Amino acid sequence: MNINRKTFLRNLGLGIAGGGATRAFAQNWELPQYLANNPKPFWSAIRRGYDIEADFRYLNSGGLGPSSRAVKAYTTQIENELEARVETGHDLLEGARVDVADFLGAAANEVTFVRNATEANGIIAGGIELNPGDEVIFESHAHPGGSFPWLLQAEKRGVKVHLFEPDPESISGNIGRIEELVTARTKAVQVSHITAPTGILLPVRDIASLCRAKGIWFHVDGAQSAGMIPINFAEMGCDSYATSGHKWVGAPRETGVLLVKRKRQDAVKSVMVGAYSAGLEELPGKLDYYPGAMRFEYGTRDVPRVMGMVEAMRIQEMIGRERIAGHGRSLVARLRQGIEKIPSIEVLSPRHPQLSSSMLSFRTPQLGYRDMFSTLVNDFGLRCRPVSEQGLDAVRVSCHVFNTVDDIDHLIHAIKMTVEANA
Numbered sequence: 329m330n331i332n333r334k335t336f337l338r339n340l341g342l343g344i345a346g347g348g349a350t351r352a353f354a355q356n357w358e359l360p361q362y363l364a365n366n367p368k369p370f371w372s373a374i375r376r377g378y379d380i381e382a383d384f385r386y387l388n389s390g391g392l393g394p395s396s397r398a399v400k401a402y403t404t405q406i407e408n409e410l411e412a413r414v415e416t417g418h419d420l421l422e423g424a425r426v427d428v429a430d431f432l433g434a435a436a437n438e439v440t441f442v443r444n445a446t447e448a449n450g451i452i453a454g455g456i457e458l459n460p461g462d463e464v465i466f467e468s469h470a471h472p473g474g475s476f477p478w479l480l481q482a483e484k485r486g487v488k489v490h491l492f493e494p495d496p497e498s499i500s501g502n503i504g505r506i507e508e509l510v511t512a513r514t515k516a517v518q519v520s521h522i523t524a525p526t527g528i529l530l531p532v533r534d535i536a537s538l539c540r541a542k543g544i545w546f547h548v549d550g551a552q553s554a555g556m557i558p559i560n561f562a563e564m565g566c567d568s569y570a571t572s573g574h575k576w577v578g579a580p581r582e583t584g585v586l587l588v589k590r591k592r593q594d595a596v597k598s599v600m601v602g603a604y605s606a607g608l609e610e611l612p613g614k615l616d617y618y619p620g621a622m623r624f625e626y627g628t629r630d631v632p633r634v635m636g637m638v639e640a641m642r643i644q645e646m647i648g649r650e651r652i653a654g655h656g657r658s659l660v661a662r663l664r665q666g667i668e669k670i671p672s673i674e675v676l677s678p679r680h681p682q683l684s685s686s687m688l689s690f691r692t693p694q695l696g697y698r699d700m701f702s703t704l705v706n707d708f709g710l711r712c713r714p715v716s717e718q719g720l721d722a723v724r725v726s727c728h729v730f731n732t733v734d735d736i737d738h739l740i741h742a743i744k745m746t747v748e749a750n751a
């Protein structure tokens with residue numbers, strides 16, 4: 329994919345701000361050649377592309393991903409160009425839809441722009457047909473942005489919720505745990521592609537096959553996966569996929585995407601509608617939904633932020649998406665190796681190569697998660713994420729493109745010092 333050139337040409341054609349071409353700032357972000365036997369200069373150059381304070385080590389992309397300087401500059405440029413002519417820039421969304429679809433392995437008419445993954449999950453939970461007594465299944469580790477939309481349906485429509493505990497050890501274990509819960513009343517299964525508390529990469533393709541065979545809607549909450557690992561919606565086999573731009577993609581805040589399979593879109597009733605969802609000649613009348621997933625959008629959008637997301641995706645392409653995933657995993661492996669040597673530390677995240685991700689959660693009986701989290705950030709400048717879910721009492725570390733081996737070594741040292749000080 330050449331996302332860069334496509335957007336460049338498209339913007340030329342649109343001629344926003346008086347016909348000026350919108351330049352891709354990433355084109356000016358020079359990265360040294362990647363050398364497998366000496367990757368440090370490459371990752372250090374990426375780190376320099378962010379405005380994160382020099383002595384602050386940010387290890388929480390799973391919470392909120394920082395935007396690089398290039399993304400911020402591009403977003404601001406689009407904003408300035410649109411402001412100069414007081415335009416919404418809505419036309420730009422159609423080009424962005426093509427680029428985002430390419431990045432996620434979807435078709436452009438399967439892309440809906442939303443504010444965050446929570447909104448995307450809510451469109452599916454609130455939109456598919458569910459009657460009192462119908463059942464939905466999702467994992468007990470689901471983030472509130474994934475679980476609450478279904479709990480709302482339990483309140484509003486009398487849906488019954490069943491939970492499975494994600495298995496960090498085995499692929500078939502996860503499939504079996506879901507299968508055990510399926511009944512004739514099961515209408516939807518949702519899983520986090522990568523679970524938020526401990527970073528388990530769930531086998532979505534296998535779960536999709538199971539759901540397809542039983543005619544169950546399968547929704548993937550991919551808030552933690554897009555930008556961490558390459559995504560191919562077509563190959564995943566699910567009916568719908570939600571994600572946030574503002575985590576691993578490195579897009580501006582309040583950028584989310586919902587993907588809905590073209591042939592399944594009519595089965596989702598819009599939760600909110602307005603201009604851009606449907607056409608209508610005259611009131612009163614019947615809503616004539618636009619073909620494609622844009623029907624789930626409504627009203628004025630923050631177009632500069634969506635364009636910032638496109639730029640962030642372009643930068644990921646420039647870095648290399650497999651390389652990004654590999655870098656995160658290698659930092660996690662280094663961290664695991666370092667902290668497993670520390671007495672009392674327990675790593676909760678999977679060791680299994682097909683279930684592991686760029687996040688690792690650990691705990692120690694010597695120190696509660698709040699104290700471990702605050703010691704790391706206050707005494708060592710290491711910003712991780714506390715994990716309170718399901719009594720896990722852990723701290724989560726996210727490893728992304730701007731994180732370095734040095735960050736991980738500093739973290740290992742800090743955990744060791746903290747454990748020793750509390751022994």
Ligand SMILES: Cc1ncc(COP(=O)(O)O)c(C=O)c1O
Nearest residue numbers: 444445446471473520524551572
């Ligand atoms: C699995 C999962 N789903 C949903 C969310 C909510 O994301 P957003 O804030 O983009 O709605 C998160 C956030 O951490 C998450 O990890």
